[in-house]
Amino acid sequence: MSSVDPAVVARIAELAALDVPEADRAAITAEFAAIVGWIDTLAELPDTPAPAPPSAALALRSDVVTNPPGSDLLAVAPAVTEGRIVVPAVLED
Amino acid sequence: MGAVAELAERLRSGAVSSRDLVDASLLRAEATASLNAFVCLDPDGARAAAAQADDERARGIDRGPLHGVPVAIKDNLHVAGLPTSCASRILAGFVPRADATAVARLRAAGAVFIGKTNLDEFAMGSSTEHSAFGPVRNPLDEERVAGGSSGGSAAAVAAGVVPVALGSDTGGSVRQPAAFCGVVGLRPSWGSVSRSGLVAFASSLDQVGPIAADVDSAQLVLEVLAGPDPADATATRSLGPAAEPGRIGLITQLADAVPPAGRSVLDRAVAALGGAEPVSLPSTRFAAPAYYVLASAEAASNLARFDGVRYGARVPEDSLAAMIRSTRSQGFGREVQRRILLGNFVLSAGHRDAYYRRGLAARDRLRSEFDVLFRRVDLLISLTAPETAFPVGSRPDPVAMYRSDLLTIPAALAGLPAVSVPVPGSGLPWGVQIMGPAGADRSVLAAARRLEAALG
Numbered sequence: 001m002s003s004v005d006p007a008v009v010a011r012i013a014e015l016a017a018l019d020v021p022e023a024d025r026a027a028i029t030a031e032f033a034a035i036v037g038w039i040d041t042l043a044e045l046p047d048t049p050a051p052a053p054p055s056a057a058l059a060l061r062s063d064v065v066t067n068p069p070g071s072d073l074l075a076v077a078p079a080v081t082e083g084r085i086v087v088p089a090v091l092e093d
Numbered sequence: 094m095g096a097v098a099e100l101a102e103r104l105r106s107g108a109v110s111s112r113d114l115v116d117a118s119l120l121r122a123e124a125t126a127s128l129n130a131f132v133c134l135d136p137d138g139a140r141a142a143a144a145q146a147d148d149e150r151a152r153g154i155d156r157g158p159l160h161g162v163p164v165a166i167k168d169n170l171h172v173a174g175l176p177t178s179c180a181s182r183i184l185a186g187f188v189p190r191a192d193a194t195a196v197a198r199l200r201a202a203g204a205v206f207i208g209k210t211n212l213d214e215f216a217m218g219s220s221t222e223h224s225a226f227g228p229v230r231n232p233l234d235e236e237r238v239a240g241g242s243s244g245g246s247a248a249a250v251a252a253g254v255v256p257v258a259l260g261s262d263t264g265g266s267v268r269q270p271a272a273f274c275g276v277v278g279l280r281p282s283w284g285s286v287s288r289s290g291l292v293a294f295a296s297s298l299d300q301v302g303p304i305a306a307d308v309d310s311a312q313l314v315l316e317v318l319a320g321p322d323p324a325d326a327t328a329t330r331s332l333g334p335a336a337e338p339g340r341i342g343l344i345t346q347l348a349d350a351v352p353p354a355g356r357s358v359l360d361r362a363v364a365a366l367g368g369a370e371p372v373s374l375p376s377t378r379f380a381a382p383a384y385y386v387l388a389s390a391e392a393a394s395n396l397a398r399f400d401g402v403r404y405g406a407r408v409p410e411d412s413l414a415a416m417i418r419s420t421r422s423q424g425f426g427r428e429v430q431r432r433i434l435l436g437n438f439v440l441s442a443g444h445r446d447a448y449y450r451r452g453l454a455a456r457d458r459l460r461s462e463f464d465v466l467f468r469r470v471d472l473l474i475s476l477t478a479p480e481t482a483f484p485v486g487s488r489p490d491p492v493a494m495y496r497s498d499l500l501t502i503p504a505a506l507a508g509l510p511a512v513s514v515p516v517p518g519s520g521l522p523w524g525v526q527i528m529g530p531a532g533a534d535r536s537v538l539a540a541a542r543r544l545e546a547a548l549g
Contacts, residue, residue, distance in 0.1 A: 076190070
């Protein structure tokens with residue numbers, strides 16, 4: 001069980017890299033509290049661990065890396081210069 | 094013979110050309126534009142591909158079972174050269190350079206793509222109302238939703254624009270819209286069809302599947318789609334042999350969750366299959382909450398890549414952090430933001446054990462219960478949705494929307510093949526769902542075919 005308040009929503013929004021505008025904060029908090037109240041059903045799950053289901057096992061084949069050409073990656077980027085993706089400066093001069 | 098095989102036969106015999114079929118398909122799409130089923134049509138590309146298909150045919154080349162047949166693709170699957178929007182503003186301007194594997198396989202089998210279909214943004218929804226392009230309307234009653242998230246694909250098939258369309262099913266997104274629109278929707282076993290080129294929502298659940306006019310057409314397309322793919326390490330499962338339907342179990346918890354009108358539809362279907370024995374799946378009550386915890390957690394990770402740096406739209410800001418935050422806040426719609434917030438919440442310090450780990454435990458428990466059931470019965474039956482298509486705009490409460498997925502979620506969580514078969518009646522159609530063990534896709538389809546024939 002968990003209580004949801006505007007501070008929790010603000011912290012989660014920070015983790016999610018999303019803005020929650022001040023004006024919407026109360027409505028979003030109420031909506032979020034209702035969803036969390038519903039998923040709290042999981043607290044009633046019996047504590048005894050279920051045996052690992054054999055059907056969950058899926059044989060993975062070995063991974064082979066096949067990257068598309070760099071030009072394909074650059075072609076879909078919003079801002080490119082001289083073969084590089086442009087972003088605002090991260091480090092100060 | 095199904096609608097797709099029939100069209101292919103008429104093409105093969107020369108009774109009709111692919112150009113004619115594609116023109117008719119495009120005309121039908123325009124005549125039913127009020128459905129909002131398509132986010133983009135590609136008349137030029139489709140006509141050129143149809144002309145090529147006809148030319149190849151004239152030269153004796155047969156590309157395969159879909160040679161010259163018009164098909165529509167949900168707009169979260171890449172078709173090289175056409176925009177992939179995922180019905181989101183954040184992907185504005187994004188044009189993939191390569192086909193998704195599923196799309197490439199249809200193309201190799203001769204399919205002609207007429208356009209991309211509308212969906213809930215990033216496939217997150219059960220009504221196709223959460224689309225940046227507006228809601229899809231149900232062809233059987235335009236005041237009602239088409240279901241979701243593959244609502245555009247279901248509407249396009251139900252409206253007779255195409256005989257088959259691709260959708261994706263994470264928690265029911267192929268089966269429920271198929272049920273609402275009165276067509277067939279198939280979720281293949283998880284791991285039987287490559288997801289490479291499907292924009293990821295929840296990778297442990299996402300599956301590509303056909304929505305078609307009939308069971309035969311759905312199977313024909315599945316046979317083209319299935320098989321290993323070097324680009325998707327999880328595509329390792331076979332479809333299994335087509336065993337004749339044997340013992341069928343009726344999951345009592347799912348049967349009890351539907352209103353009387355639905356229950357009588359389910360009873361009709363059970364009778365058409367020669368009866369079913371009641372069986373119990375006790376963890377059903379945890380399935381939908383577990384699904385929303387796990388799917389949202391995976392969505393929070395998968396959608397972290399949409400940051401305005403590498404693809405799609407970008408909102409310019411002075412700092413990188415502000416650019417990323419503004420791009421995501423303005424680019425994602427309300428429902429997607431809600432799921433990303435929920436995903437971050439259930440994964441965050443202090444909540445991970447209470448939600449994410451319990452969600453995983455609930456899924457394990459459900460899988461074990463399915464394993465036990467499949468030692469007693471060969472297949473399981475339920476309705477696809479606890480209701481028929483509801484009016485557009487009538488379900489603003491997210492929890493009410495999430496709860497309505499309770500019948501499609503169990504098979505999704507367990508990775509099982511499941512197909513929705515429409516039940517014709519006097520009013521809006523209901524869908525009946527047949528589920529089987531993972532890797533028993535052809536047996537599930539054999540039972541669905543028998544149900545379809547019996548319900549007539």
